[in-house]
Amino acid sequence: MDVAREAGVHVGTVSRALNPATRSRVNAETAARIIEVARRLGYEVNIAGRALRTQRTQTIGALIPDLANPLFPRIVRGVEDSLEKAGYTALITSTDNNAQRERRMIAALLSRQVDGFLIASARLEDQALEELLQNGVPVVVLNRTSANARTSAVIADDPQGIADAMAHLVALGHERIAHVAGPGDTSTGQVRLQAFEAALDRYGLQRRSELVVCAEAYTIAAGTRCTRDLFNRGKPFTAVVAGNDLLALGVIDALKENRIPCPERVSVVGFNDIDFAERMSPALTTVRVPTYELGARGADLLLDMIYREREISTVTLPVTLMIRESTAPPPLPGTGLFGL
């Protein structure tokens, strides 16, 4: 390399001088001169070369289901900030929770020798994840748990969030509460559904299978379809706990379709507190998840696994119920849905 020639030393010395970890092993003045020359020549280490030698690319792969869900950009931002401190960069890819696309992306990332994976895709059974684990690739999952629990995870306290939401609705006087659950093959979908049923039990409310419907995806359209389904079943309800905010928006759309005022006749609670949730009409009551921190902690955990081979662990982050305009006391008996 020309930095070596310019500074009149050998490339090995340059390498040592430029690497903070090995700099101590070279004469201070020489090191200073080398650094100066490198700066003047605008030299940047070639990570491909280093990767070949060290088997570390200082790059990690991040699998994100859908950047258009405002939940994820904030997670990504947390990830970026944590990684940058360690000189790492993330290769970010959208998977759509599509198994095939996910496999393609993992292959592409593996081929780029990423040092580890951050996986926010929601699917629970995950053959791809399984393979990664078997090959000893460091993996941290975000906002989900994995079926086998053999990977580190950073999650929000979903049960607490649902419990808070239910307590709020019950305090308002609701008794017939429906649940538009997230997809059954996702960790969050399952956990929140269980928490919903547990809350029903806790408050002595009856479990009614007609008031629970599973969405096929975490999207607005799915939320709308589910709510129509709920209507078709003809069982009255005065509140809906949605699996996440996008589903909640879909629920509200379906209510509007049927000219059912929210929150006057039906209350709706979301989950995540995505950006803009408070600007929606009506402003969404929802459970806030510390998304930035979720990403940041996830990245920290992954770096730990890469460098210190730390044992696997799960970090649970606290949530907060944000009470806004989409919840209110139920209508008086006789004025509600289906003559309730």
Added chain:
Amino acid sequence: MDVAREAGVHVGTVSRALNPATRSRVNAETAARIIEVARRLGYEVNIAGRALRTQRTQTIGALIPDLANPLFPRIVRGVEDSLEKAGYTALITSTDNNAQRERRMIAALLSRQVDGFLIASARLEDQALEELLQNGVPVVVLNRTSANARTSAVIADDPQGIADAMAHLVALGHERIAHVAGPGDTSTGQVRLQAFEAALDRYGLQRRSELVVCAEAYTIAAGTRCTRDLFNRGKPFTAVVAGNDLLALGVIDALKENRIPCPERVSVVGFNDIDFAERMSPALTTVRVPTYELGARGADLLLDMIYREREISTVTLPVTLMIRESTAPPPLPGTGLFGL
């Protein structure tokens, strides 16, 4: 490599067989056997190794100001889809339109030998960009033009968008129209301001410097501050054209602060048509920009530059005015702001 041993051939042959471009130069049966063995062994080419040899990492760097602005995830998605077809991946980084952070990110990406850059950061003067260009790195800028016009760009037809917005307001009867412009050091800020003034001239409306205020950033908070500023100046207006949707939301916040109903007393128009714009309260009238296509075309252009050294070019995408609830006829004289 073990694939070679397993298949009983030399590594060179394996390399040729696995690379679609050179596969023709190897016996078809042998190639098939090698591919089969590689698949069975779960072999993936090491891009770092290839990069070292070919000086191509099949990775590009994408500089995004702020993923939390819903405009960008959709652009990113377009980028990803285009790149994937070519076996490319994007290293995505947020810059906050912060010059220092931008430089750090560019250095990190350069050090990873990215084959080119996609730059959606908005700042117009851009020393970092200048250096990239001088070093012959392929660059495509998105949703902005560059000061020196020496780089390819994909932009929306901003002048047309502003013209449509103004035509809409004038048709409604507005005469005193304010502009909360984007930052003066951004391409979009300048272009939209010019288009605003051109429209004023076209309709024989007076240019009033008191009705134009420049935001310091494309954020909701900046939009609110600017609108307060507008109020303090005491000049009446019945409509605001905002530099983008986030600014428009800020304008609406400021109106709410002052209990000025939108659109009854002041109409507001945004720009970009971000996700959820139609769900805001009031639903935002805004100019839709084909964001996905913007990203996709940008990536295509960049790949062209990388592989075919194409000359620089600018692609302009058409826009559409989305008329929703935030615009209406101006209040009758005597009922408006400041006794207008």
Added chain:
DNA sequence: CTGTTAGCGCGTTCAT
């Protein structure tokens, strides 16, 4: 403290 050497995995060139 610094120079030397080797090899990471790949593609290319030359030889066969």
Added chain:
DNA sequence: ATGAACGCGCTAACAG
């Protein structure tokens, strides 16, 4: 059509 040898830029290990 295939094998052998080399070098891309870097760092680890060893020698001095």
